[in-house]
Amino acid sequence: MNPDDALAERFEEQRAHLRSVAYRMLGSLSEAEDAVQETWFRLGRTDVSDVANLSGWLTTVTGRVCLDMLRARRARREELGDERLPDPIVAHDPEREVLVADQVGIALMVVMETLAPVERLAFVLHDMFAVPFDEIAAVIDRTPAATRQIASRARRRVKESAPAADPDLDRQRRAVEAFLAAAREGDLEGLVAILDPDVVLRVDTGAGGALRVVRGARNIAGQALMFRRIAGDIQTIVVNGGIGALNVTGGSAQSLMAVTVVNGRITTLDIIADPERLKDLGV
Structure with missing residues (x-):
C-alpha cells in the first residue's frame, strides 16, 4: 500500500x-x-x-x-x-445514530x-x-x-x-405517550400534569426569522389542545437518543418533535414543522 x-x-x-x-x-x-x-x-x-x-x-x-x-x-x-x-437525528439511520450515541x-x-x-x-x-x-x-x-x-x-x-434528561427510554416514552394521549382526549389538566411548570416549546417553521417560543405549562397545554385533531397521526420515535414524536400525513412527515423528560415531566419540546427540511434530512 x-x-x-x-x-x-x-x-x-x-x-x-x-x-x-x-x-x-x-x-x-x-x-x-x-x-x-x-x-x-x-x-x-x-x-x-x-x-x-x-x-x-x-x-x-x-x-x-x-x-x-x-x-x-x-x-x-x-x-x-x-x-x-x-x-435532528432519527434512530432509523444507524450511520447517523453513532453521532448521538451519548444522547446529545x-x-x-x-x-x-x-x-x-x-x-x-x-x-x-x-x-x-x-x-x-x-x-x-x-x-x-x-x-x-x-x-x-x-x-x-x-x-x-x-x-x-439544559438539565440532564432522564436516561431511561421507557420512562421517557411513558411521559411522551401520556402527553399525546391527553392532547387527543382534550384533557387540559392531564397535559399540565405531565409538563414541567417552566416547560419551553420552540417551533421552527422553516419560513425564516425567529423561532416561535412558548413558555409555561398552561400556555403549551392550550397550544396542544388546538392541534388535538392531528394527534392521532403522531407516532413516538427516537430522536437524538431520546423519545420524540413524528406527525405523518399522507405518507409524508409534517413535523418532528424532540422532547426532553426530566424527573417524569416534559421540560422542552422542540418542533421542526417544515416538511421540506424534514425531507432533506431523510425523515
Whole structure:
C-alpha cells in the first residue's frame, strides 16, 4: 500500500469520530460533512509524517474548521435575523445514530447554539471528547488557563439551561405517550400534569426569522389542545437518543418533535414543522 492510500485509510477510520465532533460543533448534518471534507483537504496539504497522534491532530483540525464556520454563520444570522433548530437525528439511520450515541439531545444542542464560538469549541472538545486544554488553546489562540476558564463558563451555562434528561427510554416514552394521549382526549389538566411548570416549546417553521417560543405549562397545554385533531397521526420515535414524536400525513412527515423528560415531566419540546427540511434530512 502506498503512503497516500495508507493515509486515506487512516482518515476513513476517523471519519465517524470527526463527524461526531463536527455535528456537536455545528448542529447541522450537511455542514458537519462539509467540515470533515475540509479536514480531509487540509490533511492532503499537510506533511503529517511526524504527527504521533493522527486522531488528535484530525480532531483539532476539525475543531478549527468548525470554529471558522461558526463565526461565519453567526455573522450571517445576525445580518439576516434567521434562526433554526439544530438538525435532528432519527434512530432509523444507524450511520447517523453513532453521532448521538451519548444522547446529545436537541435541547442541549439549542443551548450550545447560544454559546460563543470559542466557548462551544472548548466545551465540545474538552467535555465531550477529552481533548487537553493545551491543544484547544492552540486552536483558539489562548493560554491553557484562559481556555480552562472558557470551558468552565460554557459548562456552567449548559448545566443551568439544559438539565440532564432522564436516561431511561421507557420512562421517557411513558411521559411522551401520556402527553399525546391527553392532547387527543382534550384533557387540559392531564397535559399540565405531565409538563414541567417552566416547560419551553420552540417551533421552527422553516419560513425564516425567529423561532416561535412558548413558555409555561398552561400556555403549551392550550397550544396542544388546538392541534388535538392531528394527534392521532403522531407516532413516538427516537430522536437524538431520546423519545420524540413524528406527525405523518399522507405518507409524508409534517413535523418532528424532540422532547426532553426530566424527573417524569416534559421540560422542552422542540418542533421542526417544515416538511421540506424534514425531507432533506431523510425523515
